[in-house]
Amino acid sequence: MIKNKKIITVLLAASALVSCTKLDEHLNSTYTQAQFTNVLGPNGVQTLLQLAYVDLGTPFTGQDEVFSLEENTADESLVPTRGGDWDDNGVWRVMHNHTWNADHGQILQVFNNLNKLNFDATNVLGFKPSTQQAAEARFLRALSLYYLVDLYGQFPVRNPGDNLLNAPQVYSGAAAAAFIISELNAIMNDLPADNKPSHANQTVGKVLLMKCLLNQGAWANRASPTFADADMQQVVTLGTSIMGSGAYTYEANYFHNFDVNNGNSTENIFTYVNTSGVGPNNSGTDARWMMTNHYNQYTPDNPNAGWNGFSTVSDFYNSFGVGTPMVGVTQFAAGNISGLYADSAVDGRVGEKYYPGVTNISGIKPGFMIGQMYDQNGVAEMDRKGHPLAFDPTISPDMKETGSNLEVTGIRVEKYPPDLSAGPGTYEGPSGNDLVIFRYSDVALMVAEAKLRQSAADPAGALAIVNQLRAARSAAPIASLSLVNTGNLYDVNTLLAERGRELYWESVRRTDLIRFGMFNVIWQYKPSDAATYLVFPVPNQALAANPNLKQNPGY
Numbered sequence: 001m002i003k004n005k006k007i008i009t010v011l012l013a014a015s016a017l018v019s020c021t022k023l024d025e026h027l028n029s030t031y032t033q034a035q036f037t038n039v040l041g042p043n044g045v046q047t048l049l050q051l052a053y054v055d056l057g058t059p060f061t062g063q064d065e066v067f068s069l070e071e072n073t074a075d076e077s078l079v080p081t082r083g084g085d086w087d088d089n090g091v092w093r094v095m096h097n098h099t100w101n102a103d104h105g106q107i108l109q110v111f112n113n114l115n116k117l118n119f120d121a122t123n124v125l126g127f128k129p130s131t132q133q134a135a136e137a138r139f140l141r142a143l144s145l146y147y148l149v150d151l152y153g154q155f156p157v158r159n160p161g162d163n164l165l166n167a168p169q170v171y172s173g174a175a176a177a178a179f180i181i182s183e184l185n186a187i188m189n190d191l192p193a194d195n196k197p198s199h200a201n202q203t204v205g206k207v208l209l210m211k212c213l214l215n216q217g218a219w220a221n222r223a224s225p226t227f228a229d230a231d232m233q234q235v236v237t238l239g240t241s242i243m244g245s246g247a248y249t250y251e252a253n254y255f256h257n258f259d260v261n262n263g264n265s266t267e268n269i270f271t272y273v274n275t276s277g278v279g280p281n282n283s284g285t286d287a288r289w290m291m292t293n294h295y296n297q298y299t300p301d302n303p304n305a306g307w308n309g310f311s312t313v314s315d316f317y318n319s320f321g322v323g324t325p326m327v328g329v330t331q332f333a334a335g336n337i338s339g340l341y342a343d344s345a346v347d348g349r350v351g352e353k354y355y356p357g358v359t360n361i362s363g364i365k366p367g368f369m370i371g372q373m374y375d376q377n378g379v380a381e382m383d384r385k386g387h388p389l390a391f392d393p394t395i396s397p398d399m400k401e402t403g404s405n406l407e408v409t410g411i412r413v414e415k416y417p418p419d420l421s422a423g424p425g426t427y428e429g430p431s432g433n434d435l436v437i438f439r440y441s442d443v444a445l446m447v448a449e450a451k452l453r454q455s456a457a458d459p460a461g462a463l464a465i466v467n468q469l470r471a472a473r474s475a476a477p478i479a480s481l482s483l484v485n486t487g488n489l490y491d492v493n494t495l496l497a498e499r500g501r502e503l504y505w506e507s508v509r510r511t512d513l514i515r516f517g518m519f520n521v522i523w524q525y526k527p528s529d530a531a532t533y534l535v536f537p538v539p540n541q542a543l544a545a546n547p548n549l550k551q552n553p554g555y
Contacts, residue, residue: 311410
C-alpha cells in the first residue's frame with residue numbers, strides 16, 4: 001500500500017482534466033490540513049504554488065508547444081522538411097499550411113500542458129493559502145485559461161472540492177472572457193506590488209488584463225472582432241499606469257532582453273526564470289537557438305550544434321525595411337532588404353551585429369541570419385556536405401528541400417543569444433536565458449492600439465508611442481500610423497507591422513493576426529485558407545474525457 005496516497009493524488013491528478021482514468025476520490029476531500037503539513041511541511045502551500053510556476057516551463061519553452069501554435073501557423077515562422085529531418089509525417093508543414101486536424105500531436109500536448117497549469121494552480125486554493133498565495137495561484141490559472149480560450153475557444157475549470165468523477169465545467173467565448181477578467185479584477189490588489197519578473201505581481205496582472213480586454217471581441221467572433229470603447233479606454237488607463245510608473249525603460253540593446261543576463265532587463269515584466277547549467281526544474285531556453293541553427297554553427301559541438309529547422313519568410317523579413325535602403329546599396333528598393341545582410345543601420349531589431357559573449361566565442365550574430373555564416377575567427381563555415389553555410393531566403397514552395405540547398409534554405413532567427421557561459425558541451429542544455437512571457441514594449445504597443453481603436457481615436461498619441469519605441473531600436477520614425485492595411489499585410493505604416501517587427505518569435509503573432517483580421521489572408525508558403533482555422537480543434541482525446549467540451553466548427 002502506498003503511504004500518503006491522497007497527497008499523491010492531489011499532486012498528480014492533473015490528468016483528470018484530459019484523461020479517462022477513473023479516480024476513486026474527490027480532490028482535497030479527506031486530506032486534512034494537519035496531514036498535508038505533515039507530508040509537505042509548514043511551507044507546503046508555497047511548494048504547491050512553486051509547482052504551478054514550474055508548469056510554465058513546458059508549454060512556453062518548447063519549440064513544439066505554444067510557440068509552434070502561435071508562430072508556425074503565422075507568417076513569421078515555418079519548418080521546412082530537410083531530407084529526413086523535420087518531416088515528422090508533415091506535422092510542421094500542416095501548421096504553416098493551415099491544414100491541421102483534431103489528431104495533431106502538438107495541438108493535443110499544448111492543450112494538456114496548459115491544463116496541467118490550470119489544475120495545479122487551482123489545487124493551491126484548496127489548502128488555505130495566504131491572500132497573496134491565492135492571488136498568485138489565481139493569476140497562473142487565469143494565464144493558462146487565457147491561452148486555452150485564445151487557442152481552442154474554450155476551457156475546463158474545476159474548483160477545490162469538486163468531485164473528480166464529474167466532468168469539469170467548460171466556458172467559451174464571451175463567458176470565458178468574463179470569467180478571466182473577473183478573476184483578474186478580483187485578485188489585482190492582492191498581488192505583490194513589486195516589479196520582479198519572476199512571479200505574478202500587480203503589473204503582470206494588468207498586462208494580462210489588457211490582453212484579455214483587447215482580445216475578448218475576437219474570442220466572441222474571430223471572423224469579425226469587435227472592440228468595446230470602454231474596454232479600449234481601460235487598456236489605455238492600465239497601460240499608461242505601467243508606462244508612467246518609471247519601473248520600465250527600453251534597453252539600449254534590444255537583444256539584452258533575451259540573453260543569458262536578461263534577468264536584469266529593464267523591459268521584461270514576466271519571465272520563466274532559468275539558470276545556466278544543470279539545475280532542478282530548469283526547462284531551459286536552448287530550443288530557441290537549437291531549433292534554428294545549423295548543425296555546424298558552433299564549432300565545438302559540430303555536427304550537433306543545432307537542429308537546423310525553423311526559418312522565417314523573406315516577406316516578413318522585408319517588413320523591417322522602412323524608409324531608404326542602406327547607404328551605398330542601390331539595387332534594392334525601399335522596403336526590401338533581402339540580400340542586404342541587413343544590420344542595425346536599418347533597424348536594431350534585425351540584428352546581425354557583433355554580440356559580446358556570443359560572437360567572439362561562436363561567430364553567431366543574434367537576429368536574422370542571412371547569407372554566409374562565419375565562426376568566431378571570421379572563417380567561413382560549411383554545411384555537412386562541404387557547401388558554403390550561406391542561408392538563402394528562398395524556400396521550396398512545398399517546404400520540402402532537396403539537393404544542394406537542403407541544409408541552407410530559409411532565413412534563420414536567433415532571438416535569444418545562446419548561453420555560452422559554461423563552455424563547450426553545454427550549448428545544448430539548461431540555459432540561463434529567462435523565457436520572456438510579457439515585455440514592456442508590448443504594453444506600449446497595446447496602448448497605441450487601444451488609442452487607435454477607441455471611439456475618440458488618438459492617432460497622434462499612438463504614433464508618438466510607436467516612434468518612441470522605434471527610436472529606442474535605432475529605426476527611422478514613420479510619418480503616419482493606421483491599424484492595418486487589409487490589402488498589404490506588411491504595410492510599414494501600420495501597427496500590425498510594427499508589432500511584428502518588435503515582437504517577432506515571442507508567441508503572439510497568430511493572436512495578433514486574428515485580432516487585426518488578417519489570419520486568413522494568403523502569405524508565402526500558404527496557398528489557401530479557411531475560417532475553420534481561426535481556432536484550433538479541441539483534441540479528440542479531450543472530447544472523449546469531458547462531454548462538456550464541444551468540437552469547434554469545421555473539425
